[in-house]
Amino acid sequence: IFGVLGFLAGVAFFGLLMLTERHRSFDELSVPRFAGWGTLSGLLLSAIFAKAASLAWGDVLVIAPTFAAACAVCATGSLVLARRAEARELLDGRGASPALELTDKTSSDVAAKRS
Numbered sequence: 805i806f807g808v809l810g811f812l813a814g815v816a817f818f819g820l821l822m823l824t825e826r827h828r829s830f831d832e833l834s835v836p837r838f839a840g841w842g843t844l845s846g847l848l849l850s851a852i853f854a855k856a857a858s859l860a861w862g863d864v865l866v867i868a869p870t871f872a873a874a875c876a877v878c879a880t881g882s883l884v885l886a887r888r889a890e891a892r893e894l895l896d897g898r899g900a901s902p903a904l905e906l907t908d909k910t911s912s913d914v915a916a917k918r919s
Contacts, residue, residue, distance in 0.1 A: 809849065813875050817845035830886045842879025846872035 820841050825833060850871040854864040 809853065809871075810878075812852070813845055813849045813871070813878070816848050817842055817875060817879060820845050820848075830883060830890060833883060835880055835883060838883045839876040839880045842876040843872045845879075846875030849875065 824841065825837075847868055850864070850868040853859075853871070854867060859867070
């Protein structure tokens with residue numbers, strides 16, 4: 805059951821992120837803003853879950869903060885891992901292939917470099 809809820813939370817978070825931050829890369833997003841979108845998706849998920857399960861208000865008041873906090877933590881962790889992977893890829897030098905570097909240079913640049 806929790807796997808399905810996690811999947812739905814991820815879909816809700818992805819939808820919110822696509823609507824609001826589609827023109828930014830991971831290094832342009834702030835951690836608090838990313839956590840805020842995670843919190844909002846958790847609240848959205850808890851509202852859908854409470855409506856589907858026909859829960860009382862007392863139950864909703866317990867579930868909503870739990871889902872919101874869990875989604876904010878997962879969103880923040882996802883951003884940190886994505887930035888870390890991006891930084892590791894740059895450090896390894898795997899970002900661009902050598903073949904692309906050679907084709908971008910003109911023959912005069914190569915000749916000047918040889919002499």
